[in-house]
Amino acid sequence: MKRPIIASALALAALTGAEAAQAQQQACVTAADLGDTMVYAMPIAYDAVSTTCAGRFAKNGFMLREGEGFIAGFRARQDAAWPGAFRLFKTFMARENAKDGSDDDEIATMIAALPEESLRPFIDGIVGQMIAKEIKPDSCGKIERGVELLSPLPVDNIAGLATFIAELADVKNPEICTTDAVKRTK
Numbered sequence: 001m002k003r004p005i006i007a008s009a010l011a012l013a014a015l016t017g018a019e020a021a022q023a024q025q026q027a028c029v030t031a032a033d034l035g036d037t038m039v040y041a042m043p044i045a046y047d048a049v050s051t052t053c054a055g056r057f058a059k060n061g062f063m064l065r066e067g068e069g070f071i072a073g074f075r076a077r078q079d080a081a082w083p084g085a086f087r088l089f090k091t092f093m094a095r096e097n098a099k100d101g102s103d104d105d106e107i108a109t110m111i112a113a114l115p116e117e118s119l120r121p122f123i124d125g126i127v128g129q130m131i132a133k134e135i136k137p138d139s140c141g142k143i144e145r146g147v148e149l150l151s152p153l154p155v156d157n158i159a160g161l162a163t164f165i166a167e168l169a170d171v172k173n174p175e176i177c178t179t180d181a182v183k184r185t186k
Contacts (some may be wrong), residue, residue, distance in 0.1 A: 049135060
């Protein structure tokens, strides 16, 4: 990731107020917020893959035949998943901000003054760019195969599966809260 994107993301993470302080204290995310993030990010990831892999999918392959139908369920639930995805993003970025020792109060104050919904396009753009940057053209066929394998599952099962895999893999950035950690933050 390039430094300007990191700087922008870190500035966003420096949200002031009680929510940012709680995110920094908690330093973990709930499984529910991770699931919401999966639901929220899937359409962004799908669009990034579709753009990056344009012309690389098989003409009779899943993405061109059924991809839009698959992603429609995620798009329909994206608004409802936004609050959980936003909490995860703030927690992740607060943790990164603390780790880097970044402190940009002027930008943080400006961003904190913005309505949460105003930040959505900014976050969507960053996430979309990050995903697109990671896609290698020779992986388009593998991505298509993976999406097709997931396609029979309901949206909740895909989000739950992703959360389960993250828990099983013991993801640490951000860490998934244990039940005890979740109780302490309530």
